[in-house]
Amino acid sequence: MLKTITKKIIDRSTDEFFKFEFHCDRCGAGWESDTYCFEHGFPEKLTEGEQRAKNIMWKVEHDAALERANLEARLRFNQCNSCGRIICDECFAMDEDEDLCIDCAKQ
Ligand SMILES: [Zn+2]
Numbered sequence: 289m290l291k292t293i294t295k296k297i298i299d300r301s302t303d304e305f306f307k308f309e310f311h312c313d314r315c316g317a318g319w320e321s322d323t324y325c326f327e328h329g330f331p332e333k334l335t336e337g338e339q340r341a342k343n344i345m346w347k348v349e350h351d352a353a354l355e356r357a358n359l360e361a362r363l364r365f366n367q368c369n370s371c372g373r374i375i376c377d378e379c380f381a382m383d384e385d386e387d388l389c390i391d392c393a394k395q
């Protein structure tokens with residue numbers, strides 16, 4: 289598994305598409321990435337070899353999709369300069385000069 293920007297993510301990927309839910313490190317609010325389709329169509333009934341090929345392609349596309357979702361998430365979330373947590377807008381101290389979460393801004 290690739291390193292994701294938030295500590296908690298939920299992988300909502302299936303056989304047909306890839307989707308990831310990222311959760312704010314502070315309050316746990318969720319944000320869902322775009323849905324990326326699994327590009328390779330396979331027939332319903334697969335031989336063992338085809339199944340293996342499908343699994344490999346799925347894994348490659350899954351990792352690529354996760355990397356894209358991670359970049360997307362980086363734009364949605366903010367990083368606190370003090371504690372380093374990845375936080376949603378609700379947890380971000382908007383009125384501070386520095387990028388801080390509301391916990392660190394209070395200190
Ligand atoms: Zn939050």
Ligand SMILES: [Zn+2]
Nearest residue numbers: 368371389392
């Ligand atoms: Zn902080």
